[in-house]
Amino acid sequence: MEAISSAGNKSGNPGRWVALGLLAAIDLTLLYGVTIMYANGETAFALLVLLIITTGTWVFISHKGYSYRYVYPALLGVSVFIVFPLLYTVNVAFTNYSSSNLLPLERVKAIHRAQTYKTPGESYSFKVWQQGENYQLLFISNRDTDKHLLSTPFGELTEPTEVTARLSSALPDGKELAFRDTIKIRHILKLITIVLPDGGSLSMASLREFGPQARIYDEGPNDTLIDSRNGGILTPDMTTGYYVDNSGEQIGPGFTVFNGWNNFIRVIADPGIQGPFLQIFTWTLTFSALSVLFTLIIGLLMACLVQWEPLGGNGVYRLLLILPYAVPAFISILIFRGLFNQNFGEINMLLNMLFGIQPEWFSNGFLAKTMVLIVNTWLGYPYMMILCIGLLKSIPDDLYEASAIDGATPIQNLFKITLPLIIKPLIPLLIASFAFNFNNLVLIALLTDGAPNIIGATTPAGATDLLVSYTFRIAFGQYGQDYGLASAIASFIFLMVGVIAWINLKATRRFTG
Known part of the structure; x- marks a missing residue:
């Protein structure tokens, strides 16, 4: 612990405890950032920051790491701005990461699952009422103007939710939202499925209407997707990074997969x-x-x-x-x-x-x-x-x-x-x-x-x-x-530049020796 302060400081020196408190505050802040990055799927960046935290804390607290204190900022800069980008580039070189294969598999599956098609049935125009932090929807039949449906109250949503609706002749309590305010909560409305009294369902078809819609794909085993219209199956091809149907046709968007040495082989062959x-x-x-x-x-x-x-x-x-x-x-x-x-x-x-x-x-x-x-x-x-x-x-x-x-x-x-x-x-x-x-x-x-x-x-x-x-x-x-191919070429460039630099250094020593 003596390494955090100068050699002449005593254990009761307030400056030492201030330094320790500052270091602890920095570590806690960075650890919070690590948690956020890991939760968002940024595992590589989370591991990098965690490594920085552990090595930095050891250098500035441990007596054995005291001698590294003055070179640590330089080593940290080399690691963050040279070593890590280099390792990340090499990692990308072993994938099919490109503008066509940009997303992870789970995200592509979610995009397919979100696709809907219009089913037979009546569409309803709607209005939104706000009651404190909750909302209610009033549906107006486009065929029968006397037929109204009123949803149960709902609040802020982060995942798809079913909301029931009943026949009603009364207006909801609260304040009716203007159209511009309705647009602001469209992200909530898109998550709602309205269950009708007859067992049917409605979902948001536009900024002004809810209509009968159904999802095109249902989730099957092993990340497969089943077409609810004809029973067709979409299977993820882990070689090309696309979903393929029964005829072998690729269905975009693509997803990122590890393809081994393919990019390097393309450069050579x-x-x-x-x-x-x-x-x-x-x-x-x-x-x-x-x-x-x-x-x-x-x-x-x-x-x-x-x-x-x-x-x-x-x-x-x-x-x-x-x-x-x-x-x-x-x-x-x-x-x-x-x-x-x-x-x-x-x-x-x-x-x-x-x-x-x-x-x-x-x-x-x-x-x-x-x-x-x-x-x-x-x-x-x-x-x-x-x-x-x-x-x-x-x-x-x-x-x-x-x-x-x-x-x-x-x-x-x-x-x-x-x-x-x-x-x-x-x-x-x-x-x-x-x-x-x-x-x-x-x-x-x-x-x-x-x-x-x-x-x-x-x-x-x-x-x-x-x-x-x-x-x-x-x-x-x-x-x-094509980021994967570009990363493979960048890896070749790194090796070539390294060889050229080594030859230059050898020639320089021989010439100036």
Whole structure:
């Protein structure tokens, strides 16, 4: 218990008990949240919060956990924002979770059970009277205006309930609700089944009428549903995640089921996914490497230029060259999208006037990739220039003076002095730039949206898609959301990025060692 307070505190120190009380209040609040999440079926989140509670309490109370107090917030952040999302993504990858199979089986069964059909009989218009916290319904026959039915009082409902009705000529006690107030309690009215004096029943058919209706499906054994009209049986198919009828036809909506390695097998074996995936993976590596190379070359040249003493107005040039970095990226990307427009863009207008050509920047795969590299180089070179300016200032001028005496050229100075002295501190930054470009979703989403599309792909895939944009389009694109497949691809991406990071670290140690 001493770990909760400083070493000099005594057991009677009020500060210690205040800290314990605060910790207890936090734990009780979180435990209440765990109970709510578990009751709502969010078992994974409930277990995560429970784990946080137990480990956090142990760290801040136990003497053995005292040394972990200062790293616990960092470990907690890694667990909540990295480890848990990763595990959740991998878990989704083993399911058929998608826009077509979004709900659990129990919810889909409830949706089917709620379906009704109109049966022969009379419909009644109705009015609602409120008596304190209770309500009564007055039913008016559409055939015989002198025939009225009055329901027994009922209150707030949370599950389907039967309410009896009797013939009556008197109005209910209380206040008649206006139509707008009736609309507010429609969620209660939908749960009511009115039992008539003759044994028939009514249920809410619209906001103005109750009518004779019956449920289409009755519940059978093993989650089956029996059609009350013809005796047909709907059986849950735990492979596809749909109810199927006697003829094998799937009845939507679908439900989520675990489908094992199916999503991973689709990525590896389905030609419509495997081919585009490998093509996009190759382009992602190429794009990331070329972006780092081009931005480094231009940034280093610009840094050398603005550092050249005979050049007047260095500060002005430095400011102008850094401007692309100061402008928000999404603005620059959208401007370039307009400039590269195939029909009305200024770039094609200029090329047409000079050379009589109008390149199809968004339709041709090679030109689209070239355009993406041009735009990304423009956006990225100021960052490299800033880095190189700082590194160039750390190189002693004596080296360049000595090389000038020996008659070295500027090119020799670049490759014999400048690059060897700045490359070691620059390598970690180049690796970080590579990782950023590897996941540069904003550039692709705003500039090309992956276009042009890859022919033969069974999922949304484009020639300029990066792995991150490809996964994003599968999960949240307008052509359907297949979260299970997207999670499987994201798992592959995680493994690939992990291997690339390991290779980069090994290469960095060897190069800088």
